[in-house]
Amino acid sequence: MRFTIHKNEVLNVLSKIQGLTGRKSSLAITENCLIKTSNSSIQIMATDLETGFVGSYPAEVEVEGIIALNARKFYEIVRDFPVDEIVINEIESRWVEIGNQNVQYHVIGMNPDDFPDNPNIDEAIYFDIDARAFKKMIEKALIITGASDDKRAHINGIYFESVRNEDEKIIGMVSTDGSRLTKVDYRYDKDFDLPAGIGILIPKKGLNEANKFLSSEGVMHIGLKENYFIIKQDSETIIIRLLEGNFPDYKGIIIKGNSHAINLERQSFLMMLKRMSILSSESYKGVIFNFREQKLVINSVNPDIGEAKEEMNIEYGGKPIEVAFNPKYFIDTLNVIEGNKVIVRIIDEEKPCLIEEENNKDFLSVIMPMRI
Amino acid sequence: MSKIKILPEILSNKIAAGEVVERPASVVKELLENSLDAGSTRIIVEVEGGGRSLVRVSDNGSGMSRDDALLAMERYATSKIYKDPDLFSIRTLGFRGEALPSIASVSRFSLVTRDQTAHTGTEIIVEGGKIKKVSEIGAPVGTMVTVRRIFFNSPARRKFLKTAATEMAHIADTVLSIAIGRPNIQFRLDHNGKTVRCWPASPDPAERMIDAIGADSRAELHRIEWDDPSISITGWISSLRVTRSTSRGIYIYVNGRRVRDRVIQHALFEGYAGGLMKGCFPVAVLFLTVPFDEVDVNVHPTKNEVRFVQLEKIHNAVQSAVSESLRRADRPRWTGTRPSSREKPAISEPSPRYGGEEKNIFPRTDDKENKKNIRVLSTADATQAELWSKKRFGDLRIIGRLHDTYIVCEDDEGLVLLDQHAAHERILFEQLKHAAAAGKPSSQKLLIPETVEFGYREADILERLMPRLKELGLEIEPFGGNTFVVQSVPVLPAGGEIQPLLREIVEKTAEYGVTTGLEKAVDRCLILMACHGAVRANQRLSDEQIKGLLDRLDACDHPSHCPHGRPTWIRWTLAFLEKSFKRIV
Numbered sequence: 001m002r003f004t005i006h007k008n009e010v011l012n013v014l015s016k017i018q019g020l021t022g023r024k025s026s027l028a029i030t031e032n033c034l035i036k037t038s039n040s041s042i043q044i045m046a047t048d049l050e051t052g053f054v055g056s057y058p059a060e061v062e063v064e065g066i067i068a069l070n071a072r073k074f075y076e077i078v079r080d081f082p083v084d085e086i087v088i089n090e091i092e093s094r095w096v097e098i099g100n101q102n103v104q105y106h107v108i109g110m111n112p113d114d115f116p117d118n119p120n121i122d123e124a125i126y127f128d129i130d131a132r133a134f135k136k137m138i139e140k141a142l143i144i145t146g147a148s149d150d151k152r153a154h155i156n157g158i159y160f161e162s163v164r165n166e167d168e169k170i171i172g173m174v175s176t177d178g179s180r181l182t183k184v185d186y187r188y189d190k191d192f193d194l195p196a197g198i199g200i201l202i203p204k205k206g207l208n209e210a211n212k213f214l215s216s217e218g219v220m221h222i223g224l225k226e227n228y229f230i231i232k233q234d235s236e237t238i239i240i241r242l243l244e245g246n247f248p249d250y251k252g253i254i255i256k257g258n259s260h261a262i263n264l265e266r267q268s269f270l271m272m273l274k275r276m277s278i279l280s281s282e283s284y285k286g287v288i289f290n291f292r293e294q295k296l297v298i299n300s301v302n303p304d305i306g307e308a309k310e311e312m313n314i315e316y317g318g319k320p321i322e323v324a325f326n327p328k329y330f331i332d333t334l335n336v337i338e339g340n341k342v343i344v345r346i347i348d349e350e351k352p353c354l355i356e357e358e359n360n361k362d363f364l365s366v367i368m369p370m371r372i
Numbered sequence: 373m374s375k376i377k378i379l380p381e382i383l384s385n386k387i388a389a390g391e392v393v394e395r396p397a398s399v400v401k402e403l404l405e406n407s408l409d410a411g412s413t414r415i416i417v418e419v420e421g422g423g424r425s426l427v428r429v430s431d432n433g434s435g436m437s438r439d440d441a442l443l444a445m446e447r448y449a450t451s452k453i454y455k456d457p458d459l460f461s462i463r464t465l466g467f468r469g470e471a472l473p474s475i476a477s478v479s480r481f482s483l484v485t486r487d488q489t490a491h492t493g494t495e496i497i498v499e500g501g502k503i504k505k506v507s508e509i510g511a512p513v514g515t516m517v518t519v520r521r522i523f524f525n526s527p528a529r530r531k532f533l534k535t536a537a538t539e540m541a542h543i544a545d546t547v548l549s550i551a552i553g554r555p556n557i558q559f560r561l562d563h564n565g566k567t568v569r570c571w572p573a574s575p576d577p578a579e580r581m582i583d584a585i586g587a588d589s590r591a592e593l594h595r596i597e598w599d600d601p602s603i604s605i606t607g608w609i610s611s612l613r614v615t616r617s618t619s620r621g622i623y624i625y626v627n628g629r630r631v632r633d634r635v636i637q638h639a640l641f642e643g644y645a646g647g648l649m650k651g652c653f654p655v656a657v658l659f660l661t662v663p664f665d666e667v668d669v670n671v672h673p674t675k676n677e678v679r680f681v682q683l684e685k686i687h688n689a690v691q692s693a694v695s696e697s698l699r700r701a702d703r704p705r706w707t708g709t710r711p712s713s714r715e716k717p718a719i720s721e722p723s724p725r726y727g728g729e730e731k732n733i734f735p736r737t738d739d740k741e742n743k744k745n746i747r748v749l750s751t752a753d754a755t756q757a758e759l760w761s762k763k764r765f766g767d768l769r770i771i772g773r774l775h776d777t778y779i780v781c782e783d784d785e786g787l788v789l790l791d792q793h794a795a796h797e798r799i800l801f802e803q804l805k806h807a808a809a810a811g812k813p814s815s816q817k818l819l820i821p822e823t824v825e826f827g828y829r830e831a832d833i834l835e836r837l838m839p840r841l842k843e844l845g846l847e848i849e850p851f852g853g854n855t856f857v858v859q860s861v862p863v864l865p866a867g868g869e870i871q872p873l874l875r876e877i878v879e880k881t882a883e884y885g886v887t888t889g890l891e892k893a894v895d896r897c898l899i900l901m902a903c904h905g906a907v908r909a910n911q912r913l914s915d916e917q918i919k920g921l922l923d924r925l926d927a928c929d930h931p932s933h934c935p936h937g938r939p940t941w942i943r944w945t946l947a948f949l950e951k952s953f954k955r956i957v
Contacts, residue, residue: 149869150869151869152869154820176819176820178818178819178820178822178861179816179817179818179819180819181819181820248820250820253819253820282897282901283804283807283808283863284814284863285814285816285863286814286863303807303810304807324814326816350817352819366819367819368816368817368818368819369817370814370815370816370817370860370863371814371815371816371817371845371847371860372812372814372815
């Protein structure tokens with residue numbers, strides 16, 4: 001095979017696939033990217049066996065063919081290449097020449113036949129969604145990730161569902177790590193829909209990789225086929241293998257009844273929590289929230305370092321509540337809320353605390369108290 | 373005719389012998405225990421043909437009258453317990469009253485005994501359980517039991533006997549392990565007319581121990597002493613430098629009785645606090661003294677198992693005693709001249725006489741809190757302690773750095789290299805651990821409580837553990853049947869699944885009665901934090917930083933090993949260097 005590519009057209013994608021090919025795997029071929037020519041373009045493929053990527057990029061193809069190159073090395077060669085035009089030429093079987101008259105690399109490729117096949121997604125049903133909205137959903141859901149060695153599917157995966165009520169159609173993402181939960185909804189009123197009631201678990205790792213490729217402009221097509229979740233945008237496709245497992249019934253956890261709704265300024269609440277979490281450490285993560293008459297007092301105590309206290313005037317008329325929380329959980333949530341008004345719903349020192357954005361039904365965070 | 377019959381006595385004795393008399397060594401054990409219970413001060417064991425032809429145990433104990441001697445040949449006849457409550461506070465080694473008739477039923481047996489009041493002794497000859505002859509005989513006070521041709525009437529058993537050498541090794545082991553427990557009694561072991569071992573009475577079992585655990589451990593033994601109302605522990609344990617690949621170097625005595633006890637062994641290992649590499653076993657001799665009514669010996673006819681009433685207390689005491697001892701001992705010995713222990717008279721010297729090792733066992737002068745439980749050995753305390761306080765990491769002369777990874781120091785007797793990462797890791801780990809121990813562990817409530825299912829036995833254990841686990845921040849509630857719900861988890865250890873940890877805790881508890889599973893998981897987490905926080909290899913330290921590191925290392929409980937078990941320092945003595953340069957040969 002022989003073709004010419006332009007650095008500015010492939011450099012970006014080669015950098016992004018490193019997250020897939022850089023992962024340690026027992027299968028050496030997955031450290032490679034597969035390059036396949038077709039007419040006046042090349043296809044670049046990469047996979048970590050859970051998440052696969054396929055993209056098409058313009059190239060001047062002289063001889064058709066297919067090669068598998070080490071993705072890291074190929075990326076570095078392209079990145080530091082002095083000129084925009086790069087000629088790639090398979091001199092003989094798997095012996096690949098990259099360069100021009102001045103710069104020349106000879107790289108040994110691997111057998112392209114060994115590269116794992118992408119699942120067949122020909123007949124998948126796609127649903128169009130606003131790219132910006134979908135990217136936001138992913139980012140909001142991904143604020144919660146589990147420990148790296150956790151094997152539970154409902155912690156490793158994001159629960160993706162499609163709900164159809166009488167008056168609205170929603171797709172939602174729910175994410176949890178066992179101690180807190182986040183729910184992001186997207187409401188739409190188009191004619192075509194995803195089949196209602198589906199609930200799938202998409203691995204957070206894969207979604208995080210996918211998010212790197214996605215641009216927030218235009219429209220995305222999301223689809224499902226068998227146990228794959230597919231995201232298509234322009235000439236790029238990402239295929240994520242779903243996790244097997246059940247997601248717990250989260251709706252029972254979201255209790256709004258007889259809670260005290262407290263309206264807070266997002267920015268000042270966020271800064272207050274940031275100040276109070278300065279003294280927390282690996283062993284002392286919690287701070288104590290004191291809800292009193294018209295007042296919120298936060299105490300932070302770390303026997304190793306010291307203590308801190310901050311007061312804030314709030315509208316609160318219930319009985320005093322003293323409850324401990326990990327402030328990082330609040331900070332994560334407040335960071336992704338866009339508006340400046342938030343509602344914190346608290347019941348008592350045992351039950352979960354809810355955080356919502358004012359006038360926005362589409363985002364909700366649930367945080368469990370600590371005991372300290 | 374009825375199908376069920378009471379067995380004739382001869383047969384029931386043989387059945388008992390099946391449990392008690394497994395090989396000649398068991399005969400030796402039973403007879404020695406009788407001799408000891410009779411208050412002997414000198415015991416001679418004679419063996420021929422590995423015990424197949426002859427085992428003879430003679431002592432100078434209290435002996436028996438003619439009537440008593442005859443009665444002793446009956447099953448369930450004993451002088452050691454009289455009434456029901458005695459069984460629950462056994463002070464003697466024996467108590468079952470089966471040893472003599474059992475042995476007599478499988479051998480050609482003779483008993484010669486005289487008590488102090490009688491003028492002549494009594495001789496009883498028994499063959500295969502039948503009394504053949506009872507006569508008067510001249511004899512010294514005490515008892516002599518001769519067992520010839522063991523298993524002559526049970527050929528099957530006889531076939532299972534190994535070679536004379538192997539059986540003799542078993543006998544020597546038996547005598548030795550009993551001798552260690554009773555250093556004040558003289559023991560002699562003869563084989564085929566030659567004396568194999570002779571241990572004169574001595575106030576401490578040092579020489580006997582060395583025979584048991586090997587001469588290489590001599591220099592690396594640390595004394596342990598522990599006293600509280602429910603248990604006192606004395607003994608010696610090896611440092612981490614001397615380990616074996618099996619647990620055979622571990623001798624545990626409970627009230628003078630050698631036992632095999634997994635719980636105590638486990639406590640011993642725990643006391644080493646992770647310093648033991650996998651597959652390595654320490655060498656140890658532990659004497660536990662427990663109130664007689666708090667230990668049940670009536671577990672197995674061979675009596676080498678016991679049960680404790682306060683299992684957890686015993687476990688904790690052993691673990692603390694071991695770790696305290698190691699903590700005191702874990703000081704580098706920059707002073708090298710070490711008088712050989714052989715040069716000192718074996719008898720006059722009190723126990724901790726492993727030459728220079730005395731230095732190890734002195735606590736640092738600022739060590740107030742551990743004097744609470746530990747009796748400090750008093751020989752030449754003052755001068756040694758003073759000498760000691762000068763010899764610390766902080767007093768090493770710093771020469772420089774090697775590849776920005778090792779700290780090179782010298783002392784009066786040689787060269788000391790420290791691994792800067794390992795040393796710093798140890799310092800950080802102990803800091804974190806103290807901090808974690810000082811505060812109350814906080815816990816995170818779970819949004820989605822996790823259900824865990826156990827078997828019946830595990831469920832029962834977990835139910836009993838729940839209050840303790842709650843204190844540590846792991847809140848569990850029963851959920852009907854054998855299912856439990858985890859409501860909240862401790863902040864440390866962070867992340868991950870709680871279920872495997874919970875299973876580990878319960879399984880360990882099922883096995884050893886106590887568990888440190890959760891603490892260990894916290895430790896693993898702290899080790900990781902310490903490892904990340906510590907200076908790396910190839911990171912250049914200034915002289916001040918090195919000085920600070922050495923000073924802080926002195927404040928550590930176990931400065932010689934990093935929390936993973938790697939050594940923090942190694943040392944070449946001048947003598948070794950000179951030898952390497954062939955200055956001395």
